[in-house]
Amino acid sequence: MPEGDSLRRAAARLQPLVGERVEVETPHPRAAVKRIAERLDGKLLESVDAVGKNLLLRFEGGLVLRSHLRMTGRWRLDPRGARRVGRPWLILRGERHEGVLWNGPVLELDGRDVARRLGPDVLDEGVDLDAIVRRLRAADQAREIGEALVDQRIVAGIGNMWKAEALWAARVSPWSRLADLSDAELRASVGAAATLMREALETGRPGRTVYRRHVCRRCGGAIASRGQGDDNRTTYWCPACQGGKGPPSA
16 A cells, blocks of 8 residues: 555655646546546646645645545656556646546545544654654553554554564564553654655655565564454564564464
């Protein structure tokens, strides 16, 4: 699933369309039924911003389109009139470019309130890590840190991959209960996510040390993997150097 750094790159990619009146099409029938094109066609695109794992496109008249990419969605910027095969969900056509959304099933108009439902964005400049620690402490302390870090209401932008990478970097087991971790360990975990995601955003090369790996680069031990949380998404960790704690039922 695209995470916060991917959405920041998508927002940057679409900036050439900002300030233009765009022609709007929804070739995919599942998008067409939302009647987004009818409401946005010909309007001025005022801004495109990433908020956590959401892309918010603001149009004149106070209209805000929220795009969430889920597992397979992606935004591209093509030259105007580019040939393509298939039916994208959305096309925003400017004077010289077209913003094209492929496989992006979550399109919500109006999405202006999404930021109110989210925690602080881990990629925001000067993000307050201590405030995020306080939000983690306000959550159910029986929750596992690996599940809490991907709860967008606590901290926005971290997904399954960066959760695994951050916890590996902080030497914290994803199966540790919040109650069993110190504030310093919580801060280190969130801080590692912020650092790693910023590096990936700046370089365009998201490095993976534990996610979908087999051998730990730090200790040489075997990487383990198992489903975690209500969504049962696969968590990767090194039992040998992340505190040695596996899931409670293991």
